[in-house]
Amino acid sequence: MGRLTGKVAIITGAGSGMGAEQARLFGKEGAKVVGADMNVEALQKVVDEIKADGGDAIAIKLNISSPEEWENAIHTAVETYGKVNVLVNTAGVAGPFVAKAHEHDPDEWDKLLAINLKGSFLGSKYAIPEMIKDGGGSIVTISSIAATLGGQGGTGYGAAKAGLIGLTKNIAVDYGKDNVRANVILPGQISTPMSASLETEEAKEIKQFYLNKTPLGHFGDPSDIANAALFLASDESNFITGVELPVDGGVMAN
Template sequence: MNRLSGKVAIITGAGSGMGAEQARLFAKEGAKVIGGDMNTEGLQNVIAEIKAAGGEAIGVKLNISSPEDWQSTVKTAVETYGKVNVLVNTAGVAGPFIAKAAEHDPDEWDKLLAINLKGAFLGSKYSIPEMLKAGGGSIVTISSIAAALGGQGGTGYAAAKAGLSGLTRNIAVDYGKDNVRANVILPGQIKTPMSAVLETEEAKESKQYYLNKTPLGHFGDPSDVAYAALFLASDESKFITGIELPVDGGVMAN
């Protein structure tokens, strides 16, 4: 308990899946949470859960590819809680599960990069100045093992996720002396609404393929990623920056 006491955290994608689990856990650990999502109904349900459990949280409608939305979100965080200490870039979208480069639709490619890569850039761009005012902060970006391994997602999705690693390393180097840390989590297959496609009959073979690639023999839970994000957001990781942390059941050990 209280691993994030006194900290103010912006969490994107907080209306469902991994982002929702992070919002609940961070609030439980003492953070004041600003949850952002386009799914306002799901988001408000999560905020209500947090408040019912005694935590502090507010929800904002946030299109992560919009600079104006990001400016408004950060302004709301500062006006409500006085500062920004933590940013967790969780929101993202999946593209065509099997999309080879020569077959990839250019518009779909642009959409994947606008949400999965530009969204994290904008969140960092507008949060870092407030972290500097607060004496430092932590940026945790949820990426994917597709950033490091081929065959784990469509080409556009993998390219966007790989871009998050480059973004994170540069933030870590550029702002390290200002006590702003930046790290990436690389989840494997996690049981979320985004991965629900693997539970269909049509995807039965794909699901078994990913299970066979996972040494632990099962998919992860959103809480597995949330606890990793909690560690990287907290002062327990104060000497860790610029890393990629797999939370993948051992896939990358193959």
Template sequence: MNRLLGKVAIITGAASGMGAVEAKLIAQEGAQVFLTDINEEKLKAVSQEIITLGGSAAYMVHDVSDEKQWGSVINEVIRLYGKINILVNNAAIIGDIESPLEERSVKEFNKVLNINLTSQFIGMKSVIPFMKKVKGGSIINISSIGGIVGSAGGTGYTASKGGSRLLSKGAAVELAPFNIRVNSVHPGFVDTSMSKNMPNYEAFKKMAVEGTPLRRGGKEEEIAYGVIFLASDESSFVTGTELIIDGGNTAF
């Protein structure tokens, strides 16, 4: 407890799945959390749960691909808390993983890139001035093992997650003089609501588990614990790296 005491964190995609769990555990560690997502009903429920358990939380409906909306989020966080220490860029979509590559539209491809990758760029550029004011911060971009190894289907998704990995590395080098650390997190298969919405989900789950040396999927909490480490001062010498949490999936 209290590993993040006194810090202010923004978590995108926080209405459900890994984002919601990250928000709850970050709040449990003492941070004041600001949640964003497009689902207001679920955002409100997660925020209320955090408050009921004694934490500090606020939220805003937010399209992460919209730079103007990022401005509104930042203004509200500063109004409420006066500073920003942590950004967790968690929001993402899978996109079309059923159609053959040659049949996927440019519109669909760009939509995935905008939500999964461009949003991380906008989020980073939005918080950097405020992290410079407090002489440091931690930015955590949630990527995927799909950003490290290829897979059939979902080229937009893997492209966006690979981009997230190198976006993080480039930003880490550029922002190191300001004590702003940037890292990416790469989950393997996790049984989230987004995963369950995939076509042929049960077949995909079976394949993913069989391809994981630990022979199971990950838990949302297991990803969140990695995020907390990167958000905390315990990782003060960690920047520009990718934290792979995948049960050994990419080890062979």
């Protein structure tokens, strides 16, 4: 039996990178996957892969900063599968890696918070009532080590990711009595399309800076985050809520 058999899981950012890897793994572990992304073409390919592998999944186009689109996504999930048990807030965008406060464009700041923080708030807001109806659930939010460490992604990015920790802890306390758990993963540098800018010749020194701070000496793989998310989504973590889990190659141990 799969570790998520019988559960319905909504995963944002499921069209690529960490979200796609989570969607594939959750499908293999028995979850009915509701993949959400703005890039419907890429998302559909992931959904088709899950189905070809014997899983069950649907694709939903979703702008995570829109309350209306979140309401529709939750409605579609419930209409299709009858419930929502798991929400993985993965979708996000990267800001300028070296954006200091006095250099930060206010519009870019607003964009980072609207997507990286508000998106997870809205997903949680609309998923929690459905989880409560089914006796509980698990919310897994993908933040970043930039939430607690400076110099890991730019001021606006770090501020948004730090907000996810506060969001998670408040949900954990407020809804524990309803058996809704909330935990946050803090990835270090992971090799995804979002981090592709670090592979350019211009970013060579920045990449080496991050590698020098990583005790394991290499960037992580999307599967490293997917495996952590699977554990927190599954019943194996039934007594774990409100925690910050670094998956960072040891950066935060420095």
